[in-house]
Amino acid sequence: MAQNLLNALTLGSLYLLFALGMSLAWGTIGILNFAHGSIFMFAAFTGHLLVGQVALPLPLVLLIGTAVGAALSVLAQVLAFEPIQRRARDHRRAELQILVGGIGIATIPLAIAQHATKSVPFGFTGSTFQVEVYRLGPVQLTNVQLVILGAAAVLTGVLAWWLRSARTGLALRSIGVDAEVATMMGVNRRGLAVATMAVAGALAGIAGVLLTYYLGSIAAESGDGFLIKAFAAIVLGGIGSIGGAVAGAMILALAETVVLTQTSGMWVDAVSFGLIFAVLVLRPRGLFGRKEVRRT
Amino acid sequence: MIAWYEANVVLIQSMFISLLLALSIQVPFRAGVFSLAGIGSYGIGAYTAAIVTLQLGWPPFAAIGAGMLLAAVIAYLLALVLARLSGLYLGMATIAYSLILSVAVINGGELTGGAQGLFGAVSDLQTGHVVAVAVAAVVLLALSERGRPGRWIDAVREDPELAVSVGVPVTAIRQLSFVVGGLLGACAGAMNTLLRTTVTPEEVGFHLVVLALTMIIVGGSRSWAGALIGAVVFTWLPTVLAFVGEWQTLVYGVVVAVAAIFVPTGILGLAQDFVRRLRRPALPGGRP
Numbered sequence: 001m002a003q004n005l006l007n008a009l010t011l012g013s014l015y016l017l018f019a020l021g022m023s024l025a026w027g028t029i030g031i032l033n034f035a036h037g038s039i040f041m042f043a044a045f046t047g048h049l050l051v052g053q054v055a056l057p058l059p060l061v062l063l064i065g066t067a068v069g070a071a072l073s074v075l076a077q078v079l080a081f082e083p084i085q086r087r088a089r090d091h092r093r094a095e096l097q098i099l100v101g102g103i104g105i106a107t108i109p110l111a112i113a114q115h116a117t118k119s120v121p122f123g124f125t126g127s128t129f130q131v132e133v134y135r136l137g138p139v140q141l142t143n144v145q146l147v148i149l150g151a152a153a154v155l156t157g158v159l160a161w162w163l164r165s166a167r168t169g170l171a172l173r174s175i176g177v178d179a180e181v182a183t184m185m186g187v188n189r190r191g192l193a194v195a196t197m198a199v200a201g202a203l204a205g206i207a208g209v210l211l212t213y214y215l216g217s218i219a220a221e222s223g224d225g226f227l228i229k230a231f232a233a234i235v236l237g238g239i240g241s242i243g244g245a246v247a248g249a250m251i252l253a254l255a256e257t258v259v260l261t262q263t264s265g266m267w268v269d270a271v272s273f274g275l276i277f278a279v280l281v282l283r284p285r286g287l288f289g290r291k292e293v294r295r296t
Numbered sequence: 297m298i299a300w301y302e303a304n305v306v307l308i309q310s311m312f313i314s315l316l317l318a319l320s321i322q323v324p325f326r327a328g329v330f331s332l333a334g335i336g337s338y339g340i341g342a343y344t345a346a347i348v349t350l351q352l353g354w355p356p357f358a359a360i361g362a363g364m365l366l367a368a369v370i371a372y373l374l375a376l377v378l379a380r381l382s383g384l385y386l387g388m389a390t391i392a393y394s395l396i397l398s399v400a401v402i403n404g405g406e407l408t409g410g411a412q413g414l415f416g417a418v419s420d421l422q423t424g425h426v427v428a429v430a431v432a433a434v435v436l437l438a439l440s441e442r443g444r445p446g447r448w449i450d451a452v453r454e455d456p457e458l459a460v461s462v463g464v465p466v467t468a469i470r471q472l473s474f475v476v477g478g479l480l481g482a483c484a485g486a487m488n489t490l491l492r493t494t495v496t497p498e499e500v501g502f503h504l505v506v507l508a509l510t511m512i513i514v515g516g517s518r519s520w521a522g523a524l525i526g527a528v529v530f531t532w533l534p535t536v537l538a539f540v541g542e543w544q545t546l547v548y549g550v551v552v553a554v555a556a557i558f559v560p561t562g563i564l565g566l567a568q569d570f571v572r573r574l575r576r577p578a579l580p581g582g583r584p
Binding site for chain 1: 328330377378380381383384385387388389391392393395396399400402403411502506509510513542543545546548549550551552553554555556557558560
């Protein structure tokens with residue numbers, strides 16, 4: 001029981017690291033990046049390639065994953081999402097184009113990784129990092145789990161503080177409330193958008209590398225599943241809300257663990273889809289989201 | 297010509313089925329409803345047709361009709377439940393609905409054949425029947441783009457508040473777009489099952505959502521012609537791209553991304569712009 005709870009907490013932390021960036025970008029600059037899962041996978045894949053050449057320690061692999069994730073995310077923003085937002089006639093059109101553009105972009109890293117790995121799962125076998133298991137009474141805890149829990153807690157805290165208190169964080173939130181007024185108040189919308197996407201990509205990269213260390217190996221297609229799950233977590237918690245992302249990720253991980261351990265069959269995947277559907281029907285703004293006004 | 301037809305009959309069939317699938321998404325889009333429930337309806341149609349053919353031995357058109365009826369009823373209920381949502385939220389709720397169905401059929405036991413799906417739903421459905429149904433659907437939809445219904449639908453998409461104020465039945469049109477999308481999607485799914493005689497859970501997964509969406513975006517979402525262009529392009533693209541071999545998915549992704557970024561109105565929009573530019577100098581007085 002305690003072991004299941006701990007595993008659910010670890011899984012929730014990984015969902016959280018992945019979902020935070022997506023939620024931030026969607027809630028502030030209005031970009032729902034469907035290439036997020038692909039970026040997450042490709043950061044881990046780059047780590048895998050480098051570890052195959054040189055035996056690197058965990059912090060260095062993490063750093064590489066962070067950099068690759070941030071770079072890819074910024075690239076997608078500059079080459080695709082920004083031109084779309086600049087040209088689109090209205091908000092709804094832009095949303096749709098960003099969605100489909102993201103789906104197209106996601107295919108590119110996926111195809112490269114599939115080609116290079118022949119769709120065989122890959123891991124960090126060459127890394128100098130060794131998994132150690134600690135026993136605390138009835139529960140087993142690995143050092144990878146400790147890193148994951150620590151990274152999720154620290155990064156979420158820093159991000160929440162930045163959005164609440166830092167000047168740039170406030171400016172970013174103001175874009176989410178009203179982009180035009182924010183620009184008139186002197187907010188550098190373009191620069192902040194690139195910075196937000198860099199942060200989102202970096203978080204995805206960290207999540208990708210940590211997931212690979214945690215599971216031992218991941219497949220090129222692992223990003224797609226995470227995308228839907230992160231989406232469920234974000235919708236459940238409320239878009240753009242850090243507290244919401246934490247609550248959403250943990251509730252999802254707990255619910256999945258319960259379904260996996262208590263039922264037979266393959267209903268686990270239905271948990272995230274069912275959550276998305278139920279939340280959108282019953283409470284579309286999520287647990288902690290802002291209420292939207294609609295007339296028809 | 298006949299040799300070409302016989303060599304490509306499977307692709308020709310799937311082109312018309314893709315057209316119906318693309319239309320099931322395009323119809324709600326035209327009314328400003330970002331619903332991807334057509335994919336779920338495709339699954340409902342596919343499985344209903346297989347089940348009634350296998351277990352009750354119904355003739356093909358009764359099987360297709362049963363699937364369409366069931367999908368239409370469920371689509372109407374969905375329209376009532378999801379009436380509050382719009383934009384991306386509606387899109388995501390309908391994607392979630394479609395994916396729940398795909399998990400449900402994996403866990404459906406004997407009735408849906410689990411992860412293996414259903415086999416041996418043999419029928420005498422011909423390619424000609426599929427073409428006839430697709431043409432009939434296109435003609436009906438083309439008619440709905442003209443005159444008062446066409447203007448109503450445009451008004452519901454462009455400015456729902458204004459449309460309500462001048463007496464356009466906005467809610468009814470939105471609900472109708474769900475039902476029509478459900479009918480078209482179920483028709484596509486049922487005919488696909490009966491032509492291939494099998495249906496598996498993988499067929500109705502997320503990739504089908506992606507395919508339908510990309511057909512509409514690359515082709516153009518404003519008219520049935522856009523869905524037709526999208527269906528033709530994405531049916532034949534793999535054949536054209538055969539020379540790039542393993543990199544096919546990469547090229548496919550680039551095509552989709554470029555279309556979404558640079559050609560927001562789709563190939564149809566590009567063609568319409570081109571025609572307009574050609575006609576302009578011929579106007580009396582030649583004003584720009």
